[in-house]
Amino acid sequence: MDFQTDRVTETSEVGEIVEAPTLSGGRLTPARQTVLQILKGTNLALTHHEIEHQAREKGVQFDRVTLYRALEWLVTKDLAHKVAAEDRVWRFSAARDGSRDQAYFHCTNCGAVYCLEVAPLQQPAVVPEGFKAHRTEIMLRGECAQPTCTRA
Ligand SMILES: [Zn+2]
Secondary structure, three states, X not given: OOHHHHHHHHHHHHOOOOOHHHHHOOOOOHHHHHHHHHHHOOOEOEEHHHHHHHHHHOOOOOOHHHHHHHHHHHHHOOOEEEEEOOOOOEEEEEOOOOOOOEEEEEEXXXXXXXXXXXXXXXXXXXXXXXXOOOOOEEEEXXXXXXXXXXOO
């Protein structure tokens, strides 16, 4: 790790909005760590809003830009996954065992998105000759079994 690069990243953490280049570097800063802990503490894929809410309940408050940047960083480091369900809202979940594959269950009744254990994946689709698949994302749809599940 280039120390100079790291310092620039740290500076940008509290400063102005910086685009993608600095996201590739950096460490697990307190903000990133908090976000990752929140993601690991649930089997649901969470929206920005839900993560913000949970952080506040833990007594941690960060501005939206810091949260967005922390999430993007976790995704680029394969520590978290990002998925959009039919409502087009981005949700985030912790990566399981560093796996790049992820499976979800979208409850079409209450709108919750659950992270599922990824079964050893057989090739789920035919990839054209010469193509390289890097990750698999599966979205199952149906109704969850939560007693609180009601139509959103
Ligand atoms: Zn449900």
